[in-house]
Amino acid sequence: LGLEGDLVAPAVSGALLIGKASKVAVPPGFVRGVPPGVRAAWSCGALSRRGALRTAVDYVLPGPLRGDDVSLASLVRRRLGREVLERLVEPMLAASRSGSPEDVSLASGAPELDEIARSSRSLMRGVRRRGPVGAPELRGISGGMERLVAALVEDLQGRGAEVRTETRAEAVVRKAEAWSVATSAGTVAADAVLVAAPPPRAAGLLAEVAPAAAALLAEVSFEDAAVVGLAYPAGAAPAPPGASGIIVTREARRLITACAWFSSKWPHVSPPGGPDVIRAFVGPDGARLPETELVARAAVEVASLTGAPATPQDAVVARWRNALPVLRVGHQERIRRARELLPEGVAVAGAGYDGSGLPDCIGSGARQADRLSAARR
Numbered sequence: 042l043g044l045e046g047d048l049v050a051p052a053v054s055g056a057l058l059i060g061k062a063s064k065v066a067v068p069p070g071f072v073r074g075v076p077p078g079v080r081a082a083w084s085c086g087a088l089s090r091r092g093a094l095r096t097a098v099d100y101v102l103p104g105p106l107r108g109d110d111v112s113l114a115s116l117v118r119r120r121l122g123r124e125v126l127e128r129l130v131e132p133m134l135a136a137s138r139s140g141s142p143e144d145v146s147l148a149s150g151a152p153e154l155d156e157i158a159r160s161s162r163s164l165m166r167g168v169r170r171r172g173p174v175g176a177p178e179l180r181g182i183s184g185g186m187e188r189l190v191a192a193l194v195e196d197l198q199g200r201g202a203e204v205r206t207e208t209r210a211e212a213v214v215r216k217a218e219a220w221s222v223a224t225s226a227g228t229v230a231a232d233a234v235l236v237a238a239p240p241p242r243a244a245g246l247l248a249e250v251a252p253a254a255a256a257l258l259a260e261v262s263f264e265d266a267a268v269v270g271l272a273y274p275a276g277a278a279p280a281p282p283g284a285s286g287i288i289v290t291r292e293a294r295r296l297i298t299a300c301a302w303f304s305s306k307w308p309h310v311s312p313p314g315g316p317d318v319i320r321a322f323v324g325p326d327g328a329r330l331p332e333t334e335l336v337a338r339a340a341v342e343v344a345s346l347t348g349a350p351a352t353p354q355d356a357v358v359a360r361w362r363n364a365l366p367v368l369r370v371g372h373q374e375r376i377r378r379a380r381e382l383l384p385e386g387v388a389v390a391g392a393g394y395d396g397s398g399l400p401d402c403i404g405s406g407a408r409q410a411d412r413l414s415a416a417r418r
Contacts, residue, residue, distance in 0.1 A: 042192040048180040051306045055284040056136075056299075059346055060128055061292040063087055066284070067133075070168075073113075073151045074129035075121065077169035082125070092124030099165050106158040112370050113151050114142035120164045132290045135298045135324065138397065139264045139365035149368035149396070181307055205229075210238070213387065215250045220386055233386045233413040237406055239263060239366065240376075240393045247387070254382035257375050261393050263363040265328035269321040269339040270303070271353040278317040278349035280305040287346060297321045297342050316354065319343055325365075332358050366393035388413050 056067045065086035068076070076082040076096060083093040099120045106116065113134065117126045131142050138150050148155045153171075154164070161167025182188050194204050209225040213234050220231045236243045240261035247255045280302035281287070288299045304311040304318040311318070321339045330338070336356045344351045376394050383389065388409040395405040 042189070042196055044182060044188065044192055047183040047188070049183050049307070049309055050180055051285060052308050053280065053283070053285045053302075053305055054179070057281055057284050057287045058087055058129070058132060058290065059287050059293050060087055060290045063128075067288065071129065072157070072168045072171065073154050074125070074131075074133040075117065075154060075168050076125070076129070076165060078165050082121075082165075085129075087128045088124050092122060092128070095122035096125060096165065098122070099163050102163075104158070104162040104164070105160055106155075110146050110148045110155075110370050110373065112143055113145050113147050113154070116147055116154070116158055116164070117142070127292065128290050132288045132298075135291075136288050138368065139266070139325070140367035140369065144367065144369050146368050146370045146372045149372040181309075183309060185310075210236075210246055212248075213246050213250050215384070233417060234388075235406070235409055235413060236387070236389045237391045238389075239363070239391060240379075240389070241363075243389050247383070247389075251383050251387065254379040257379040257382070258389070260375060261372070262367045262369070263393065264325040264365045264367055265363060266325065266361045266365050267323040267328040267335065268359045268361075269297075269323060269336055270357045270359070271319045271321060271336075271340055271343060271349070272316040272355040273319070273350055273353055275314055275316055278302075278319060278347065281347075289346065293346075295342060296323055296327045296338050297346075298324050300343060300347060317349075319347070319349060328360060366397050368393075368397070385416060386413070 058065050058067050063086055068081065068085040068087075070077045070081060071085075076085065079093065079097050082088055082096045083090075102120055104120075113130065114126055117130050126142065134142050134145065134150065138145060140150070142150075145151075147158070157167035157171060158164055161170070197204055205224075205226070210222055211225065212223045213236065214221045214223055214228070220234050222229045222231060222234060236246055238246065240258035241263065244255040244259035247258070285306040286299060286301035289297060299322045301320045301322075302317070303320045304315065321343050323335065323339065327335060327338070335358055340351065340353055340356070343349050380389065390405040390409040391402050395401055395408075
């Protein structure tokens with residue numbers, strides 16, 4: 042889209058893992074919180090002596106993993122113990138996925154671990170053989186992420202595409218051999234239809250033409266989230282040395298799951314001498330609280346966890362309704378079956394099918410669009 046020259050790297054990266062009685066850097070060489078060995082588990086600082094030694098059981102348990110999909114929690118608890126699950130894996134999951142590790146699919150929620158578990162006799166030895174895994178390359182866009190959408194629209198229109206906004210899709214319809222989409226502004230004829238909507242919404246759109254597939258898509262659930270932006274006087278709430286945020290374990294958490302020092306991580310969006318800005322991430326349990334209560338509780342927790350002042354000078358709340366898909370056990374098989382039941386000329390893509398992040402959505406859309414195009418050749 043011609044935005045390569047506008048990509049911006051974070052000025053600082055890394056995070057601290059905050060437990061009930063510990064504050065340690067997120068350990069390198071771990072995969073989704075799984076250590077590469079007993080020594081690494083011992084030295085990471087997040088586990089008790091007993092919890093670190095418990096990981097050694099992984100070396101004598103039978104493996105590799107066989108059979109159907111399992112939950113992330115069941116694998117980690119059995120092989121490495123409760124502490125690794127609660128103090129390392131669960132908070133790392135909460136920083137990138139929605140749902141409890143008791144429900145989240147190993148194959149969909151932590152595909153790297155699923156691959157390791159199914160190819161290695163020992164989970165930790167498999168992590169060690171995989172070698173150090175750096176964090177995904179993260180970039181922002183100068184001027185804001187909305188520029189990505191604007192550039193995409195401009196590119197599509199330049200290729201002759203028609204982009205209709207503020208137009209609600211209501212149903213996918215099949216008449217004779219032709220497809221059409223009923224919308225709030227009339228009917229749109231189509232040779233093929235790619236439904237790039239979350240599975241529950243796609244289920245409603247496809248109920249008439251693919252009821253069996255729609256029933257499977259309707260089983261995928263989504264959770265709410267909220268981000269509380271807190272501003273403090275310049276220098277009053279500095280980021281931890283060598284880190285841009287914190288991840289909070291369940292035992293230390295009451296409301297927020299993580300914090301990021303936005304003004305330190307992305308200084309290009311902060312005016313010189315501007316405030317220290319901390320973004321606190323709130324899970325579904327608190328995302329629907331009244332705004333006043335949400336801000337007050339988030340500010341108290343941020344202060345207790347980071348040493349920031351008890352009262353911010355400003356605050357803003359962004360709520361995301363039904364925004365985060367819960368990739369439950371069996372998710373991949375559910376989506377595979379739903380796609381098989383779709384009629385020729387219809388496909389589904391987006392968040393909640395093949396992952397939940399922006400790269401997942403782009404890849405999902407590209408693959409399904411290519412499939413529809415190939416079928417028409």
